[in-house]
Amino acid sequence: MCDDLQNYRKKVNHYLIEHKDQMTIYKLNHNTPITAQDMKMLEDILWKELGTREDYEKDFGVTPITNLVRQIVGLNSKAANEALSWVIRP
Numbered sequence: 001m002c003d004d005l006q007n008y009r010k011k012v013n014h015y016l017i018e019h020k021d022q023m024t025i026y027k028l029n030h031n032t033p034i035t036a037q038d039m040k041m042l043e044d045i046l047w048k049e050l051g052t053r054e055d056y057e058k059d060f061g062v063t064p065i066t067n068l069v070r071q072i073v074g075l076n077s078k079a080a081n082e083a084l085s086w087v088i089r090p
Contacts, residue, residue, distance in 0.1 A: 008055040015050055016072045028069045030076045039065070 019025055024038040042065050047053040060068055 008051040009059045011050045012046060012056075012059070012068075013072055015045065016069055020073045025069055025073060028066055029073050030078075034066070042069070 016025060020029060024034055024041055026032075027034050027038065043053075046056055046065060063071075
């Protein structure tokens, strides 16, 4: 990781974008359910490797981790269309 990434928010953004093919991040990007183990892995990365839980709460408030990942890496367009396919269209 770049040494110039001092800011927690920048570290998180950089990590998630650089690792968007990592299985848990990929699952969230493709709107696939994740396991408790997947969630633990994300928490460990965000709250132990990149910073602390306090850093997370300071920068992202009460935003659920799954929502944060989708905000940063996005939602695959096919997955988004499938998720919205239940909407009745006139």
